[in-house]
Amino acid sequence: MIRPHFLDPESRRDLIELARDGAAAHRLARRANALVLLDDGMSCASIAKVLLLDDDTVRTWYQLYQQDGIEGLAGFGQEGGVCRLTVEQQDKLKIWIDETLPRTSRQVGAWIALECGIEYQTRSGLIALLHRLGVEHRKPKAISRKLDPVKQEAFIKAYEDLLNQLSADEAVVFADAVHPTHAVRPVGCWALKETHVAVEQSSGRNRLNIHGAIDLETGQTIMKDVPTVDALSTIMLLMAIEARYPAMRSIHVFVDNARYHHAKLVQAWLVRPGCRIELHFVPAYCPHLNPIERLWGLMHRHITHNKCYATFKDFSAAMLTFLRDSVTRNWRTYCDEVTDNFRIINPTDFRIIA
Numbered sequence: 001m002i003r004p005h006f007l008d009p010e011s012r013r014d015l016i017e018l019a020r021d022g023a024a025a026h027r028l029a030r031r032a033n034a035l036v037l038l039d040d041g042m043s044c045a046s047i048a049k050v051l052l053l054d055d056d057t058v059r060t061w062y063q064l065y066q067q068d069g070i071e072g073l074a075g076f077g078q079e080g081g082v083c084r085l086t087v088e089q090q091d092k093l094k095i096w097i098d099e100t101l102p103r104t105s106r107q108v109g110a111w112i113a114l115e116c117g118i119e120y121q122t123r124s125g126l127i128a129l130l131h132r133l134g135v136e137h138r139k140p141k142a143i144s145r146k147l148d149p150v151k152q153e154a155f156i157k158a159y160e161d162l163l164n165q166l167s168a169d170e171a172v173v174f175a176d177a178v179h180p181t182h183a184v185r186p187v188g189c190w191a192l193k194e195t196h197v198a199v200e201q202s203s204g205r206n207r208l209n210i211h212g213a214i215d216l217e218t219g220q221t222i223m224k225d226v227p228t229v230d231a232l233s234t235i236m237l238l239m240a241i242e243a244r245y246p247a248m249r250s251i252h253v254f255v256d257n258a259r260y261h262h263a264k265l266v267q268a269w270l271v272r273p274g275c276r277i278e279l280h281f282v283p284a285y286c287p288h289l290n291p292i293e294r295l296w297g298l299m300h301r302h303i304t305h306n307k308c309y310a311t312f313k314d315f316s317a318a319m320l321t322f323l324r325d326s327v328t329r330n331w332r333t334y335c336d337e338v339t340d341n342f343r344i345i346n347p348t349d350f351r352i353i354a
Contacts, residue, residue: 002062004041012039014070031061031073038062056084085129089116094133101353105130140353144285149346151283156342159280162252169249173241174292175213176256177229178299182206182315184308185300199306206312208319211237213253214292216340219331220244221295223323225316231263238269238277245276254280256290288345294338299323 007015018032030051037047044055044062051058065073085093093112102108105126112126113119120126130136166172184199191197211233212223222240226233238253245251255261261279270277287293303322309315327334 002038002044002059004039007035007039011069012036018070028073031064032070034058034061035065035073084118084120085112085116090133094135097133097135141350143345143347143350145347146285147345147347148283149344152286152289152342152344155283155286155289156344159254159340159342167249169247170252171215171245171248171250172217172252172254173213173215174254174290175211175237175241176290176292176296177209177211177233177258178296179207179209179229180299180304180319182208182309182312183304184306185304187305189306200308202308202310202315206315208316209233210319210323212292212323213237213241214295214327214338216291216335216338219328219335221323221327223320225320229260231260231265234260234263234266235269238266242276248276250278251276252278252280254282254290256282256287257284286345289342291338291340295323295327298327298334298337302326 015032015036018029020029034047034051034053037050038044038058042050044058047053047058048055061073089112092115093108096111096115097108102111105123108130109120109126120129163172182202182205184201186199189197209226209229210223211226211229212221214221222237222244224233224237224240226236241251241253260266261281269275270279282289299319299322303319307318309318
């Protein structure tokens with residue numbers, strides 16, 4: 001029960017003025033009116049009957065005022081039955097959510113109905129409640145169980161030391177392979193409410209095999225369209241990198257730990273007299289430490305997201321043109337999306353879903 005006379009004279013005058021103010025939003029004026037009537041001693045049920053509401057709504061407004069004053073009344077993000085649960089029930093719900101990590105709001109609603117005897121008829125009401133409790137719908141981040149923060153930190157330090165000592169006749173390049181499939185990737189977009197959107201899907205399953213490299217300093221790329229990504233394609237790529245930098249004494253190439261990068265054929269090519277390539281390996285299971293992975297993401301956003309190509313030839317041309325020409329030509333636009341701003345991913349920073 002809400003006891004009357006909880007308002008001090010000044011607050012009461014402010015609320016009465018707000019309730020009578022014809023310029024105030026109608027919803028805000030109703031809330032102010034309800035608070036004044038509560039202060040006069042009317043019950044939530046009586047006020048709800050007069051204002052054509054439900055008594056839970058009146059209680060919610062009272063709680064908002066108690067928490068944040070008039071500013072609380074002026075917020076319209078959580079309304080109606082959003083606070084139908086008691087404080088104890090809300091705490092119990094938060095504990096259950098933290099323990100079980102339910103996937104849908106329907107599961108949350110079912111738990112509330114079972115444990116609290118309260119049914120939420122609309123999904124929007126449940127979502128408003130969850131937001132009020134500080135709960136968000138989170139998509140788990142896929143991380144390897146073998147991530148080693150110590151090795152990541154050591155790699156980042158070694159990379160920064162290399163850059164700090166880099167001379168004018170040395171270059172740094174990041175290399176990797178990617179295998180885009182001839183298929184559209186549907187992604188969300190804004191559209192008028194009455195517009196139903198769709199994308200045409202290609203029927204083929206052909207894919208490109210691209211072995212490529214990028215220089216973050218200039219945005220220059222080398223992209224090899226190869227039949228198979230293997231030791232031979234690796235050597236072809238390294239030869240192209242050497243040819244691209246004829247004046248460089250040493251070219252530092254960073255790659256992942258794919259088997260073909262460690263192949264005996266590749267190692268034999270690297271130790272030949274006059275080889276200017278020095279291979280560096282990114283720690284295992286750490287694609288976030290190879291900036292070219294970010295280039296592949298940029299590639300998909302521009303080429304495959306909501307875009308359909310009638311033939312594999314058209315798809316290949318669009319993909320290779322973007323990687324070979326557009327990236328370098330528009331590097332000042334793209335450079336902030338493909339960076340060596342490395343971070344350490346520590347599995348202990350995450351709650352792992354079993």
